[in-house]
Amino acid sequence: TDMLRNAAGIISPAEKTFIPEQEQPKAIRVARIWLAIYIATIALALYLHSWLPLMLVGLPRLYGAWHHVMTGLLQHGGLAENVIDHRLNSRTVLMNPISRFIYWNMNYHVEHHMFPMVPYHALPKLHEMIKHDLPPPTPSILAGYREMIPAFLRQLRNEDYFLKRVLPPTAKPYREELHNDSPVAAAAE
Structure with a gap:
């Protein structure tokens, strides 16, 4: 309309x-x-x-829109907002090959945000190269919704709530100058 x-x-x-x-x-x-x-x-x-x-x-919008919504919500749903480090506000979800194909590997969403110039077909390889610096990927679409829906419901009562992503001990800061324990951040305070 x-x-x-x-x-x-x-x-x-x-x-x-x-x-x-x-x-x-x-x-x-x-x-x-x-x-x-x-x-x-x-x-x-x-x-x-x-x-x-x-x-x-025309019809692809009707019969394919559900998949776009289903996968699109998983990108950032329930995660932190207004953070600079994309590892904290994006989610990588391991999906079946058909969904990955339809979604152009955007299920590797953290990787996509960190390195937006990497073409879609190289995102799985990029994931393997940098996974030691990323939160663990969500193991499936269903697991993503099991994590996200309770967060959405909690956000209805508390808009400041978000799912905190935990970086592995091997993770390096995204940009050193943006982290509190760096000399640049300390000098800015």
Whole structure:
């Protein structure tokens, strides 16, 4: 419905709070382009008497969105916010090969945040190279939700609560100058 409203040239009051005024015409133009793509896809499917165009454009958002939400929540859910060290606010989750493929290895999320220029296909190898500096990975999607859901419920009562990630004794500081026991941090106090 947001796309249809935007395609009609209407930006909602809520959208106006985060879409700068100079970008609003672009949002309308993009909505109109997507609407044209969807209409053309539906027309092609009707013309061909085939579901195939819809299976390629449009329907993937419907039948794949659950997986995106399921894996996306695991990235940071229940963890610390406003911390500089990504090992403390991101989670690496070991997943099945199909989910890893669909998710482009973003289950190696700590690694992705620490080294964002590493391509997705190299994240498993990067994980093996630096795992001695990382919290232990969450062993499965289910284990991630078992850890995360109680944290979410507790955060409803106490918004300052978060799951504390424990770094192994072999872990080196992410950036020495940002840690309290460094000379730079002590001089800043």
